[in-house]
Amino acid sequence: MSFRYLKFWIKTAFLFLSRSARSTAVLSLMVVSAVSVLIFLSALAVGVNDAMIQNSIGLYSGHILGDLLPHSLNTENLKIDGVAGVLKRSLIPGILSNGDSVETIAMVAVDPGAELKHAAIWKKTIMGRYIQNGENSIFLSSTLAKQLDVQTGSILQFNPAISKKLVKLMVSGIYKTEIDYLDQGIAFCPFEILPVKTTTWRAAIFLKKGIDPGQIIRRYRQLLPKSLEFKSWQEMMPALLQLIDLNYVSMGIVMVLVFGVVSIGIACAFVIFIFKNLREYGIMKAMGVTPREIAHLIVIEVIMMNLVASIVGILGGFLAVLITGHTGIDLTYFTSHNRYFVVSGVIFPRLTFYSLCLPPMLAFFFSLVSAIWPAWLIARKKAADILRSI
Amino acid sequence: MIQLEGISKEYRSGRGRVLALSDVTFTFEKNSKVAVFGKSGSGKTTLLYCIGGLERPESGIATCFGVDIHSLSEKALCLFQRKNLGFVFQHGNLFNYLTIFENIAFPLELNGFERKAVVKRVSELLENIGLANAGAALPYELSGGEVQRVSVARAIAHSPLVLLADEPTASLDSDTGRDLVQLMFNMGRDQGCTMIIATHDPDIINLADARLPIQDGKIETEDK
Numbered sequence A: 001m002s003f004r005y006l007k008f009w010i011k012t013a014f015l016f017l018s019r020s021a022r023s024t025a026v027l028s029l030m031v032v033s034a035v036s037v038l039i040f041l042s043a044l045a046v047g048v049n050d051a052m053i054q055n056s057i058g059l060y061s062g063h064i065l066g067d068l069l070p071h072s073l074n075t076e077n078l079k080i081d082g083v084a085g086v087l088k089r090s091l092i093p094g095i096l097s098n099g100d101s102v103e104t105i106a107m108v109a110v111d112p113g114a115e116l117k118h119a120a121i122w123k124k125t126i127m128g129r130y131i132q133n134g135e136n137s138i139f140l141s142s143t144l145a146k147q148l149d150v151q152t153g154s155i156l157q158f159n160p161a162i163s164k165k166l167v168k169l170m171v172s173g174i175y176k177t178e179i180d181y182l183d184q185g186i187a188f189c190p191f192e193i194l195p196v197k198t199t200t201w202r203a204a205i206f207l208k209k210g211i212d213p214g215q216i217i218r219r220y221r222q223l224l225p226k227s228l229e230f231k232s233w234q235e236m237m238p239a240l241l242q243l244i245d246l247n248y249v250s251m252g253i254v255m256v257l258v259f260g261v262v263s264i265g266i267a268c269a270f271v272i273f274i275f276k277n278l279r280e281y282g283i284m285k286a287m288g289v290t291p292r293e294i295a296h297l298i299v300i301e302v303i304m305m306n307l308v309a310s311i312v313g314i315l316g317g318f319l320a321v322l323i324t325g326h327t328g329i330d331l332t333y334f335t336s337h338n339r340y341f342v343v344s345g346v347i348f349p350r351l352t353f354y355s356l357c358l359p360p361m362l363a364f365f366f367s368l369v370s371a372i373w374p375a376w377l378i379a380r381k382k383a384a385d386i387l388r389s390i
Numbered sequence B: 001m002i003q004l005e006g007i008s009k010e011y012r013s014g015r016g017r018v019l020a021l022s023d024v025t026f027t028f029e030k031n032s033k034v035a036v037f038g039k040s041g042s043g044k045t046t047l048l049y050c051i052g053g054l055e056r057p058e059s060g061i062a063t064c065f066g067v068d069i070h071s072l073s074e075k076a077l078c079l080f081q082r083k084n085l086g087f088v089f090q091h092g093n094l095f096n097y098l099t100i101f102e103n104i105a106f107p108l109e110l111n112g113f114e115r116k117a118v119v120k121r122v123s124e125l126l127e128n129i130g131l132a133n134a135g136a137a138l139p140y141e142l143s144g145g146e147v148q149r150v151s152v153a154r155a156i157a158h159s160p161l162v163l164l165a166d167e168p169t170a171s172l173d174s175d176t177g178r179d180l181v182q183l184m185f186n187m188g189r190d191q192g193c194t195m196i197i198a199t200h201d202p203d204i205i206n207l208a209d210a211r212l213p214i215q216d217g218k219i220e221t222e223d224k
Helices: A003-018 A021-061 A112-118 A142-148 A213-223 A238-276 A278-286 A291-327 A353-380 A383-389 B044-052 B074-084 B100-110 B115-128 B144-156 B174-191 B202-207
Strands: A064-070 A083-098 A101-110 A125-128 A137-141 A155-160 A167-175 A186-190 A200-207 A229-232 B002-013 B016-028 B033-037 B059-064 B085-088 B162-166 B194-199 B210-215
Touching: A003 A021, A003 A291, A003 B100, A021 A200, A021 A238, A021 A291, A021 A353, A064 A213, A083 A112, A083 A142, A101 A112, A101 A142, A137 A142, A142 A167, A200 A213, A213 A229, A238 A278, A238 A291, A238 A353, A278 A291, A278 A383, A291 A353, A291 B074, A383 B044, B002 B044, B016 B044, B016 B059, B016 B210, B033 B044, B033 B174, B033 B202, B044 B059, B044 B162, B044 B194, B074 B085, B085 B144, B100 B115, B100 B144, B115 B144, B144 B162, B144 B174, B162 B174, B174 B194, B174 B202, B194 B202
Parallel strands: A101 A186, A137 A167, B033 B194, B033 B210, B085 B162, B162 B194
Antiparallel strands: A064 A200, A064 A229, A083 A101, A083 A155, A083 A200, A125 A167, A137 A186, A155 A167, B002 B016, B002 B059
């Protein structure tokens, strides 16, 4: 088909569609709504994943864990481009006791000021408050508090495994996260009050928005000794990574299924649309238009209709994401007991390249498939039969 | 010249097998105006469709200016039709979604005419049919007679060798019908078309160069 013929058929398809605007609009409505809804749903899925990641890493661990770091290295060495903050922590195993009640724990020595700035575990406080720099205080889980039978204000005794010096600590706050490794056998206290120093320290590295942990780790490997070990949240939390992948796969299946159904709808509606204009196709055939050209005309009509419908659908979906992305959707009621939503259950739908492009691309593909049936039906019909029937 | 030799066509329907044309043999001279007439269901339209390649007869040969049209492939037949044939239907059958200008331009654009030539030709034809100001109108805005005039203009726009008209005046009053016949014959003559018209209209029958009466799918007599 030469360019001039293509132009002619595009013009004819455009005139057919634009001058039967009402039918075209009704027909397009299905594509518009499917594209908008799926853009919004995929943005919501991205938002759910973002929330799970944010909740999981923001609570305590950070995007990257640096372990067994020597004291010759300080937090400033790890603050490179893309890093929002580095939290220094030391793990000291020991025994925590309240009279006869004794529990073996890992005491995490932290810088409370920096922790408040980057980590969100303090938000899970259910009694009292978070620890402060310089005070002999401890922040422990409700499980541990129950096991030791303590409340805020109670005095506990900590006996570090690597030292014989005992430390008295006042319970400043009690928290509950619903996450096993944080709720059992762990407590927090300020660095300076511990009588012992560990030989190594642990870094929780928090990244700026949109920064890939892999990229930062690669940079650390270039800048720092190779022996240092860094793990991304994906390596630390494989279950979360799997859940996110599962979320994307489910969304993909939903999209394909929705468009599968929509394409059948489009095909049926298009068959009706084409049979409504059967007379036109019959006249064309009588004038010497080939079945292939008629099939081209129908396919061009479907493409045009879908392009316009997809653009409107994209705008609709974009608008919905823009509004809800700003205000957020509060799903706390459904997430309050979920470990991946410990800090906040508010979802902020977010558009990505795929969430924006995949629905219209699928709509386009399935619409093309849906055009085959009406095009085939009309192409095989004889002009004389059509002309006799009108 | 169009030659029909032993053309037979039958349909299968709820009423069983219906013989629409039976062994029709006839020669249409070049540039002639031939009226095919007969009662409803006599086979007039089927004959026109067989000449135009819209129907394939069970037997017989239809030669249109040296081309055995029913031996052509589907694509070749379409290309032959678009270049050499023009159809006028009973109710005009214009494209509802195209303006009058676009309707007349359709066969020209289909035949690959340049845009300038299309505009010139359509403007001339609109002038000839007395609808110079109606180019931008849509078919529903025109009267039945005007629609038929546009239909004639569209059928001869690309200067086909053959103009086939299926009861073009059937839906018009007698005065309008007479005007249309005159217009069609004049325009067809100017273009050098061979015109074959299926009709009941005595005006057309009287004005034709040749008459082809048909009954039950058979030619009754040949009358010059």
